[in-house]
Amino acid sequence: MNKLKLNYTSLSFLPILVCIPLGYQLINNIHFGGFKLFQEFLISAFNPKIDNEIIITVIKRLNETILIGFFSWLVSIIFGAIFGIISSNIFYKIFNIPNFFYRIIRVFLTIIRSIHEVVWGIILMQIYGINFSIGIIAICIPYISLNSKVFAEQLETIDYKSFESINQINAPKFSSLLTIVWNPIINTFKNFGLYRLECSIRSTVILGLFGIGGIGTSIFLSFQTLNFRELWTYLWSLAILIILSGLIFKKIKFNTTNKILSIFFIAVFFITILFSFSYFLYFIFNNNFENFNSISSLFKSSSDLGLFDFLKIILETIILSLLSTGIAISLPPLVIGIFNNNSSKIFIKIFAFLLRLIPTPVILLTLLTFNNPSLSLAALTLGLHNAGITSKLLFTNLETQDRRNYIAMKSLGISKKTSWLLGLFSQQAKSYLAYCAYRSDIIIRETAIVGVIGSVGLGWQLQESLSSFAWQEVTIVLIAYSSIAIVGELINGKIKNSLT
Amino acid sequence: MNNTLLELKNISYKYKNNLILNKVNLKINSGEKIALLGKSGSGKTTLISVLNGTIKPTHGEVKLFSKSFEELDRKQKSKITTIWQDLRLIEDLSAEQNVNCGLLAENNFYFAFKNLLNISSFKKAHKYMQLCRLHNSVYDKKIGKLSGGQKQRVAIARSLIQGSNILLADEPFNNLDPKLITTIKNLLLENGDKNNTKKSPKTALVALHRLDLLNDFDKVIGIRDGKIFFNIKRNNLKKLHLDKIY
Ligand SMILES: Nc1ncnc2c1ncn2[C@@H]1O[C@H](COP(=O)(O)OP(=O)(O)O)[C@@H](O)[C@H]1O
Ligand SMILES: [Mg+2]
Numbered sequence: 001m002n003k004l005k006l007n008y009t010s011l012s013f014l015p016i017l018v019c020i021p022l023g024y025q026l027i028n029n030i031h032f033g034g035f036k037l038f039q040e041f042l043i044s045a046f047n048p049k050i051d052n053e054i055i056i057t058v059i060k061r062l063n064e065t066i067l068i069g070f071f072s073w074l075v076s077i078i079f080g081a082i083f084g085i086i087s088s089n090i091f092y093k094i095f096n097i098p099n100f101f102y103r104i105i106r107v108f109l110t111i112i113r114s115i116h117e118v119v120w121g122i123i124l125m126q127i128y129g130i131n132f133s134i135g136i137i138a139i140c141i142p143y144i145s146l147n148s149k150v151f152a153e154q155l156e157t158i159d160y161k162s163f164e165s166i167n168q169i170n171a172p173k174f175s176s177l178l179t180i181v182w183n184p185i186i187n188t189f190k191n192f193g194l195y196r197l198e199c200s201i202r203s204t205v206i207l208g209l210f211g212i213g214g215i216g217t218s219i220f221l222s223f224q225t226l227n228f229r230e231l232w233t234y235l236w237s238l239a240i241l242i243i244l245s246g247l248i249f250k251k252i253k254f255n256t257t258n259k260i261l262s263i264f265f266i267a268v269f270f271i272t273i274l275f276s277f278s279y280f281l282y283f284i285f286n287n288n289f290e291n292f293n294s295i296s297s298l299f300k301s302s303s304d305l306g307l308f309d310f311l312k313i314i315l316e317t318i319i320l321s322l323l324s325t326g327i328a329i330s331l332p333p334l335v336i337g338i339f340n341n342n343s344s345k346i347f348i349k350i351f352a353f354l355l356r357l358i359p360t361p362v363i364l365l366t367l368l369t370f371n372n373p374s375l376s377l378a379a380l381t382l383g384l385h386n387a388g389i390t391s392k393l394l395f396t397n398l399e400t401q402d403r404r405n406y407i408a409m410k411s412l413g414i415s416k417k418t419s420w421l422l423g424l425f426s427q428q429a430k431s432y433l434a435y436c437a438y439r440s441d442i443i444i445r446e447t448a449i450v451g452v453i454g455s456v457g458l459g460w461q462l463q464e465s466l467s468s469f470a471w472q473e474v475t476i477v478l479i480a481y482s483s484i485a486i487v488g489e490l491i492n493g494k495i496k497n498s499l500t
Numbered sequence: 501m502n503n504t505l506l507e508l509k510n511i512s513y514k515y516k517n518n519l520i521l522n523k524v525n526l527k528i529n530s531g532e533k534i535a536l537l538g539k540s541g542s543g544k545t546t547l548i549s550v551l552n553g554t555i556k557p558t559h560g561e562v563k564l565f566s567k568s569f570e571e572l573d574r575k576q577k578s579k580i581t582t583i584w585q586d587l588r589l590i591e592d593l594s595a596e597q598n599v600n601c602g603l604l605a606e607n608n609f610y611f612a613f614k615n616l617l618n619i620s621s622f623k624k625a626h627k628y629m630q631l632c633r634l635h636n637s638v639y640d641k642k643i644g645k646l647s648g649g650q651k652q653r654v655a656i657a658r659s660l661i662q663g664s665n666i667l668l669a670d671e672p673f674n675n676l677d678p679k680l681i682t683t684i685k686n687l688l689l690e691n692g693d694k695n696n697t698k699k700s701p702k703t704a705l706v707a708l709h710r711l712d713l714l715n716d717f718d719k720v721i722g723i724r725d726g727k728i729f730f731n732i733k734r735n736n737l738k739k740l741h742l743d744k745i746y
Contacts, residue, residue: 159591161584162588162589162590165584166590167554168582170574170575170577171601171604171605171607171612174612175604175607175608175609176604178616179590179593180590182616259617262619263617
């Protein structure tokens, strides 16, 4: 018997084994009560409601979404760059600051980004009530930290020798710093920053589902009232917005030598910083923290959460992450490999687009029409949504890849599927897995969203504790959350390093 | 007049258990033009990095104006300029922006900012680039797009524009054709500059391989395996000396 050989290709398919326990639980939980609803949901996709009234609502709601999305993007990209600089090696070398502070700020940023924007949003809403700016703040907190990581990674690639030469000129330290970091920062903004706008908009939509406002809130309300035709009007208009923002990202070319444009950007930069600071101060002094009476309530409130329950919840969260990651890794290559012809390809692409477009809570609610809530269902939801994202990457990479091996194998009479696997996919597998490792960082954070709705794991516990103002429990859950996310980030960092 | 600007006292430098500089003593006096000779790997670049404060020696003291680098302020440290063997230009910036970086020490933050936005004045930069025989078309090109010789001259212009009175140059004639070598050598040693108005005379230490260029130097230092083998007036240089280090 042949031994199963572990290489990058087989490692990309192996995680599909998670479907065995997953499928078992899903089949056990199947019910047909919601079949009609599900049917209606599908049919409505081709028959969205279009009249004057709803168009006005759509425009109003999209406007809110764009505003929250745009401002949270702007603030998080600018402060992300600033935090990226102060969490990079170069900064500490130029200013001769002990490495200790470098570690502190890195740990701080890691903790901040380990908690999903929805969690920040739920907490802030509980403290301050629903408020337009809560959405912006909730997105900005983890986004600043996520962006700072990307900026810092770029700054670490600066050639140490060009730093030494600028240092030897003995310029004022801020001049040296600016001269050294300028190009990496601008390039990161061009290659990564614009793409983040789309992410901000998606996050705004998800926060909308939890009541922040904008198109997300409309999506949620129309789902709640089972108004599927309206629901699809909102979903399709969101699709148009996301496609448009993607197009803008592709079309915009920045010319850094254009003086007027440069001055405009600098003005936006400083105005944003000034405005954010003044708003932050205003926010602090103008809130009476109604629900969050004092820090002492943090210690007073008793916890009903037993150690056993708590461990169980943590375990659930970890299993949820693993199962979803398994689906997100293996499903795209499997489906693309099996249905390897042009017409299926178009179908898969549309399906993947829908999985990306429809916010995970809505996918989960849809699946609930024929399955009882369970950990597996939450995992399936999160896995499918992320498979939509990984498959987009896989498609793009496969299409730009050299096809000569594939053609040569086919001409030798090897079957189409085998040639695809060995001639095309096998060369992608390594970089695909590296991207999936990065993606699983995000999946761990997203377990919070499906947890809240699908009543599993820490996300659900968080919601419970918050609604009973048990701040001590909230703190414990948050600590558990960020521990899992940080450990996950460390492991994935190791995996990524070994893959690149 | 024995006005010592830069002094190395019993300098040793160890890197991963290799002794790269071995008990080096050296005085550089005001106005001296010193040639530094030695095979590849003999320690010339390391010596220059110690002299400009980039490398901290394992043992010994470095004194600039009779003080250690830690005791000096920024303005005093900027009295040294270096032309690096590996140039160390900023690849993503244009040639003129790189040359302007040499002016960062005497200007404020706003200047650095304008330089990056390409809205500062490049008049002075262009003057120095012309002195190095760089053509107009090179000015706004990115460093990555220049030839070896052009990059070399951008690095030289960046160093000269600093107006420092101590110049450390590490094999500055690499990649230059013979005619240019004479021009650049005169620039570095300020032979051709009749109306040199600077109060303190230029002091220079130049690492080089070409013995036919030694004429304009006052002193010659020979280094081998991190040890200084001779440190003599150029007139006293004999074949015997060269045999020791090559
Ligand atoms: N960064 C470094 N890593 C390892 N070895 C180095 C490094 N820098 C210098 N050396 C070693 O130090 C010795 C002297 O190098 P260097 O000062 O560059 O000599 P030169 O400039 O005369 O060619 C060489 O043996 C070289 O291998
Ligand atoms: Mg050298």
